[in-house]
Amino acid sequence: MSQASAPKAGENGGLAAALTVLAEEHAALGQLFATFDSRDGRHLVAKALDILHAATGRVIVTGMGKSGHVARKIAATMASTGTPAQFVHPAEASHGDMGMVTSADAVVALSNSGETAELADLITYSRRWCIPLIAITSRRNSTLGNAADVTLALPATGEAGALGLAPTSSTTMMLALGDALALGLLDRKGFSAEDFHQLHPGGKLGQKLLRVADLMHVEKEVPLIAETAPMSQALIEMTSKTFGCVGAVDHKGDLVGIITDGDLRRHMGGDLLAQSVTAVMTAHPLTIATQALAAEAVRIMNEKSITSLFVVDGARPVGIIRLHDCLRAGVA
Template sequence: MKTDIAQSTINYNTNFIDDAKQAIRTEQHALDVLIGELDARFTKACETILRCQGRVVITGMGKSGHIGRKIAATFASTGTPSFFMHPGEAGHGDLGMLVAGDVLIAISNSGESDEIRTLIPVVKQLEIPLISISRDKRGFLPQAADIALTLGKSEEACPLGLAPTSSTTATLALGDALAVALLHARGFTSNDFALSHPAGALGRKLLTRVQDLMHTSNLPTVHEAVALGDALFAMTSGRLGLAVVVDDDERVVGIFTDGDLRRKLSQRTDLDTPIGELMTRTPKFTTADMRASDALSLMNENSIGQLLVLESDKLIGVISIHDLLQAGVS
């Protein structure tokens, strides 16, 4: 029976696209309002977090809690040690997670969360800096906070004005703004980011280096005076589809590939021709410590399938596009 009633209230003539656009515009307006709220309080919050000797602990109830978890995760992955503490569980023992030296960020749109209210006396006793995020400065939470960050007055995208929508979007954006500002202040680099993201495609992209995938044995090298016919034996034994041409000091001076071979044979080039007359000079190369993803980009930019790996102009390896793709580098 309940299902029949619910079905009877559905308006199939709803313009879903118009409703979606209106919701997004409402949330965009909330972000515009948020920008106007950024002032010296934001700077003070960043400075307080930078001075933190412990962790940035984030708490919030309901939808604010969900947003808080994401903010904590973003902080942790961008150089600010952080975790989420559920305010309900904190009142039953988890408050022990909070220790002197930490900073607490408490999120409550209304500023009146009962679960957070019970934590404030302990936070004050531990002399832990308290940063609040709420709609405005009214409410016990922003009044109790050392730094009260506000979102500003805006309408929820929910037409009933009940479901947290614009407010959670603004809170998330404010958390991201803090994380990005702190990232810049710490001089946090992509290498630092890689250390906290070792798994999956992102980890492979950031952590895998050319030296992890390059071929280092049976490298096919020949000297400039070697005849094309003899260079073919080196190419075959190396099984890399190329011969690397070196001088008497073993410095790389050129490269001869399978593609070069096909072109020369189509021109009926004599097999006794010195490879030095046929090679491509100044071949593209990389270094062992280059990111594998950057090596792949270099290959794509130059429409080549292999790169020489050099150290002081001497060959130490060869890496191919097949090696990179097989390793899942993209």
């Protein structure tokens, strides 16, 4: 075998090791679930949720090293799901950032060993000012575990990999437990998809949650004509608004019909301009509500092969939305 074609050292073993890590972390998550699905575990999680939900300030999430990276993610997840939260670096807290923590807050501290020296000042501060402290650690009887109001102790699984030294299974379990707390609080607060959209206006998630009201044209942009008006006026309104249609309203201002390019072709003749809007329009047009998702409007327009939908409040037209506007906003 030539040197060029020889397998690299550890290539096959590296694949096996990678898959082993996945299997070991999967098993660790299974043990984590079993731990907190027990009677005592459920009680501890419920107590932690009570504390976090009762906090009138922010949830302060802290940790050092790899636990600190996980803590940042937990704080971000909480903040994006309706629980005001922020990460405070424990070492920086000892040098002035302790002022970020108030008596209205609750602290969630992460430390695999429970003996992280940099956490000492923050632990002491929380005890002095009666700030609730929740610990996530692998050692219940550690300094952190003993100081906390609630200690969520991770099961003793050992770290994944042949050496069992790098934080792997422990950080995976911390992350999962943080997600559980964040989404448990989301459920308790009754956080809705609309609330979620307010905190995620950008990116694919924001596009998915856009409402019709966010994209519709309103007021003078909406092509409307009285149902009793002649078609000559309807054509002027239809041409000036460039939606390829005009809505017909009755004496109460309710939408009763629509005139499209197709309706014009079907009624093409010498007397078209003299006819009334009622004679040409298609009654009972498709409409959509302002609070419907823009994705629903796209679905309707695609299914019916149309390019615009009138937006109504009850029966009264309050806007119009175009397929082009939805696609330009990234709604598909």
